[in-house]
Amino acid sequence: MNAPASPPASSADTLRTALAGLLDGLPPKSATQAVERLIANYRGRTPTHAPVLRDRSDVVAYAAYRMPATFEAVCSALEAFAAAVPGWVPGGHVDVGGGTGAATWAVNATWEGARPVTVLDWAEPALALGREIAAANPELKTVEWQRSRIGSALTIESTDLVTVSYVLGELTTADRAAVVEAAATAAQTVVIIEPGTPDGYARVIEARDRLIAAGFHIAAPCPHSAACPIVPGEDWCHFSARVSRSSLHRQVKGGSLPYEDEKFSYVAATRVPPAPAPHRIVRKPQIRKGQVLLDLCEPEPALARTTVTKRHGLLYRAARDAEWGDAWPPAVGDDDQVS
Numbered sequence: 223m224n225a226p227a228s229p230p231a232s233s234a235d236t237l238r239t240a241l242a243g244l245l246d247g248l249p250p251k252s253a254t255q256a257v258e259r260l261i262a263n264y265r266g267r268t269p270t271h272a273p274v275l276r277d278r279s280d281v282v283a284y285a286a287y288r289m290p291a292t293f294e295a296v297c298s299a300l301e302a303f304a305a306a307v308p309g310w311v312p313g314g315h316v317d318v319g320g321g322t323g324a325a326t327w328a329v330n331a332t333w334e335g336a337r338p339v340t341v342l343d344w345a346e347p348a349l350a351l352g353r354e355i356a357a358a359n360p361e362l363k364t365v366e367w368q369r370s371r372i373g374s375a376l377t378i379e380s381t382d383l384v385t386v387s388y389v390l391g392e393l394t395t396a397d398r399a400a401v402v403e404a405a406a407t408a409a410q411t412v413v414i415i416e417p418g419t420p421d422g423y424a425r426v427i428e429a430r431d432r433l434i435a436a437g438f439h440i441a442a443p444c445p446h447s448a449a450c451p452i453v454p455g456e457d458w459c460h461f462s463a464r465v466s467r468s469s470l471h472r473q474v475k476g477g478s479l480p481y482e483d484e485k486f487s488y489v490a491a492t493r494v495p496p497a498p499a500p501h502r503i504v505r506k507p508q509i510r511k512g513q514v515l516l517d518l519c520e521p522e523p524a525l526a527r528t529t530v531t532k533r534h535g536l537l538y539r540a541a542r543d544a545e546w547g548d549a550w551p552p553a554v555g556d557d558d559q560v561s
Contacts, residue, residue, distance in 0.1 A: 233327055234294075237289070240359075241289060241355065284348070289322055289324045292387055295486040296324060299442065300490070306442050306496040306499065310411075310494055311335075312382040315329050315384075316339075316342065316408065317329075318372060318378065318389060319388075319389030322351050323365070326356070326365060326385075334361065338381075339364075340365070342372065343367075343368075343370065344369060353367045373397035378404050378405060380409075384409040384411070385412075386413070387415040390416055391417065402432045410493050411494070414429045416487050417485065417487070418462070419458070419485070422460070422487045426488060426489050427450055434491070440490070441490045442488075442502075443461065443519070445498050445501055446498070446521045448523045451522075451525050461486060461487070461488070461504075462485055463483065465481060498521075500549065503518060503548050506545075507546070509542060514529070514530045514538065515528075515529055516528045
């Protein structure tokens with residue numbers, strides 16, 4: 223009797239396996255130094271007029287250290303978007319500033335199947351390594367990896383989906399505006415992800431405003447397409463994705479936990495009429511004895527705290543299982559109402 227076939231590997235597993243051997247032969251000190259420099263650029267403190275990823279050592283360090291976190295953050299944003307547009311599947315995808323292709327892997331994990339995909343980046347070493355890594359996924363073998371200046375001269379061919387992940391912080395104000403406008407002109411849907419810092423959130427809100435002005439609807443994370451109710455300078459909207467820590471993570475940061483949490487801000491906008499979440503949980507739920515406190519972004523728009531208690535039955539159990547970034551409420555019985 224033949225043994226049962228093993229289930230196909232997920233995109234996350236395939237990516238993890240493809241990244242596992244990248245650091246072989248790269249001196250640990252070189253990897254650590256590259257990562258430390260890349261972290262400063264990733265946090266977006268200083269726009270640069272040169273590629274952040276300069277050579278293979280930089281690219282290998284970036285891919286091993288940052289690619290899993292970028293993948294998980296983009297997956298989280300796309301999952302929220304997909305819930306707001308059920309049945310929609312991108313026929314094509316352009317990944318702007320995609321580097322080694324983390325967002326391309328995330329799109330494939332969200333909507334399986336081969337499709338025309340183009341990764342645009344101005345760092346040739348990143349594109350070369352991205353092509354090398356993508357060879358591990360049969361559905362990504364036809365991806366086109368194109369060198370392109372990301373800024374005011376950017377042109378994007380018409381497509382269904384454009385992703386711009388962890389890119390805007392590397393650009394000047396004028397170039398950020400040009401990239402968002404080019405994406406809005408080319409695509410039916412635009413998803414932008416930035417670090418979950420106050421500056422990253424500010425760049426996301428700036429892009430959000432431009433997309434709305436271009437006629438897009440906000441599908442996620444917001445339950446509305448009105449102005450963000452957060453007072454600038456007092457708070458910022460961001461979310462968290464759980465990431466398995468690689469050996470390079472442990473080498474650079476130390477610590478013993480097998481995971482870390484990637485904080486990110488994002489906006490997913492579309493010309494397709496979406497059904498956004500009724501409310502969005504915008505902070506980690508606080509579980510107390512007999513109750514759960516949820517901080518919500520509401521459709522009015524406004525921010526509010528809701529208390530769900532045991533007397534809410536199924537809804538209380540759902541609240542205890544709810545996570546930061548989830549839509550609220552879940553699909554439960556009509557008798558369960560939020561107080």
